[in-house]
Amino acid sequence: MGTFPDNKSSDRIAVIGGGWAGCAAAVKLSQAGKRVSLFEAGRTLGGRARRVEIDGRTLDNGQHILLGAYRATLDIMKTVGIDAGQAMLRLPLQMRYPAGTDGMDFIAPRLPAPWHMLTALIRATGLARDDKMALARFTTTARWMGWQLHEDCSVAELLERFDQTERLTRLMWTPLCIAALNTPPQRASAQVFLNVLRDSLGARRAASDMLIPRTDLTALFPQQAAAFIERHGGSVGCGQAVSSIAASAATSGRWDIGLRQSDETALFDGVVIATAPETAADLLEGIDGAFDTTPLRAFTYEPITTCYLQYPVQLRLKQPLYALTDNPDTTAWGQFVFDRGQLSHAETDAGLLAVVVSAAGDAIAQGHAALADGIAAQLARQLQNPLLKTPLWSKTISEKRATFSCTPALSRPDNTNMPPGLALAGDYVAGDYPATLEAAVQSGIKAASLYL
Numbered sequence: 001m002g003t004f005p006d007n008k009s010s011d012r013i014a015v016i017g018g019g020w021a022g023c024a025a026a027v028k029l030s031q032a033g034k035r036v037s038l039f040e041a042g043r044t045l046g047g048r049a050r051r052v053e054i055d056g057r058t059l060d061n062g063q064h065i066l067l068g069a070y071r072a073t074l075d076i077m078k079t080v081g082i083d084a085g086q087a088m089l090r091l092p093l094q095m096r097y098p099a100g101t102d103g104m105d106f107i108a109p110r111l112p113a114p115w116h117m118l119t120a121l122i123r124a125t126g127l128a129r130d131d132k133m134a135l136a137r138f139t140t141t142a143r144w145m146g147w148q149l150h151e152d153c154s155v156a157e158l159l160e161r162f163d164q165t166e167r168l169t170r171l172m173w174t175p176l177c178i179a180a181l182n183t184p185p186q187r188a189s190a191q192v193f194l195n196v197l198r199d200s201l202g203a204r205r206a207a208s209d210m211l212i213p214r215t216d217l218t219a220l221f222p223q224q225a226a227a228f229i230e231r232h233g234g235s236v237g238c239g240q241a242v243s244s245i246a247a248s249a250a251t252s253g254r255w256d257i258g259l260r261q262s263d264e265t266a267l268f269d270g271v272v273i274a275t276a277p278e279t280a281a282d283l284l285e286g287i288d289g290a291f292d293t294t295p296l297r298a299f300t301y302e303p304i305t306t307c308y309l310q311y312p313v314q315l316r317l318k319q320p321l322y323a324l325t326d327n328p329d330t331t332a333w334g335q336f337v338f339d340r341g342q343l344s345h346a347e348t349d350a351g352l353l354a355v356v357v358s359a360a361g362d363a364i365a366q367g368h369a370a371l372a373d374g375i376a377a378q379l380a381r382q383l384q385n386p387l388l389k390t391p392l393w394s395k396t397i398s399e400k401r402a403t404f405s406c407t408p409a410l411s412r413p414d415n416t417n418m419p420p421g422l423a424l425a426g427d428y429v430a431g432d433y434p435a436t437l438e439a440a441v442q443s444g445i446k447a448a449s450l451y452l
């Protein structure tokens with residue numbers, strides 16, 4: 001582990017990157033009395049989970065969903081004054097396809113664990129007895145193994161080993177794996193998948209709840225985080241891209257931070273680098289004797305696309321969230337549809353649907369217009385409402401590097417061997433979780449703790 005400055009409350013710490021990892025680190029450091037300067041290159045805080053303004057309306061760069069198991073995220077939201085009950089809709093764990101499709105209807109009732117899962121299983125429709133037995137076998141065996149594999153393998157291999165049926169794999173495990181790891185089961189890490197299941201399906205009922213934002217993603221945490229940092233004497237600068245980190249020539253053990261648009265540098269006692277890993281590598285490579293940056297450049301990435309479709313304001317789905325059966329052969333690209341009108345506090349969201357296409361490489365290749373048309377047709381078919389075929393307006397947002405590919409036995413860098421007084425944070429840093437808000441927040445808190 002790198003060495004860190006003596007813990008003085010007067011320490012000045014720079015946090016580079018105002019995504020959820022950087023915001024979490026900056027909040028923790030501010031709370032502990034450090035003087036924090038948060039630098040964010042973009043105009044809006046939040047990084048890959050942020051508000052965007054398009055055609056005069058406020059959307060997100062991608063529809064997000066959180067889990068009751070995201071303990072660090074929920075805690076830090078509370079710290080900055082967010083009421084999670086107001087800011088998010090809490091739904092019981094569910095996988096509910098529209099009636100009339102060849103899907104299933106699985107919903108966990110509000111009973112204590114493990115009764116919520118057992119009852120959900122018994123009541124589930126669209127699953128045969130064999131499928132239900134397979135699901136029970138999966139959870140029992142995984143629990144018996146302590147949710148731990150001797151050697152990591154792909155999720156597809158794990159499902160085969162656990163003798164899961166084709167139908168359960170298609171309707172439950174594949175969408176869950178793609179939603180949680182944004183990596184198809186054939187390439188996804190079984191161990192990381194088990195980690196997520198352990199903390200959700202395998203834990204108390206509330207941990208398995210699905211939490212859907214009712215506000216935009218910047219308002220959900222980063223904006224309040226910035227206000228918290230400023231209340232505690234720190235500063236938050238958007239549009240401030242850090243271009244260099246250099247050991248101070250004047251004061252040993254301190255760091256000079258340079259900004260892209262300025263010749264001046266500022267001196268800090270410590271730095272948290274909470275950017276994407278390649279940017280962290282670029283910044284670290286300018287430092288003599290910095291640690292090996294190869295692992296920071298070794299990630300591969302998966303895209304996520306969100307297609308927003310606006311319908312007349314009266315449109316309201318029967319549920320705020322549906323799973324969809326996807327089939328690229330019939331241009332049915334969408335995996336989940338969210339009724340933003342039911343979810344959002346903003347009146348302007350009435351009639352707005354958000355459809356998520358995870359691990360969306362093939363879908364993006366169609367081009368945005370064809371993708372939106374295909375998804376509108378899929379909604380009309382599966383929700384049995386022909387009006388859905390012709391939205392009044394649509395916008396497709398593709399994030400090509402939404403998450404790292406969460407492959408088996410992936411080596412993720414940590415803060416061991418970092419130069420003294422420098423720490424990494426970000427969803428890619430070593431941890432139990434795939435690239436999620438929780439991984440980002442956990443990494444930020446861990447990086448901050450190195451200075452406390």
Ligand SMILES: Cc1cc2nc3c(=O)[nH]c(=O)nc-3n(C[C@H](O)[C@H](O)[C@H](O)COP(=O)(O)OP(=O)(O)OC[C@H]3O[C@@H](n4cnc5c(N)ncnc54)[C@H](O)[C@@H]3O)c2cc1C
Pocket residue numbers: 016017018019020021022039040041042045046047048049061062063064065066240241242243274275276279304305306399401402403425426427428435436437438440
């Ligand atoms: C479309 C989409 C859907 C997703 N869905 C979910 C979901 O449903 N649930 C979930 O939990 N997770 C989801 N994720 C993943 C989640 O958004 C990320 O894991 C998380 O936001 C990563 O946060 P981070 O702080 O580690 O990185 P980032 O958000 O990438 O933050 C890095 C920040 O550093 C800034 N920066 C870069 N270079 C510099 C520089 N030189 N100087 C200053 N600042 C710099 C960037 O502008 C950025 O703001 C999704 C992601 C996407 C894209």
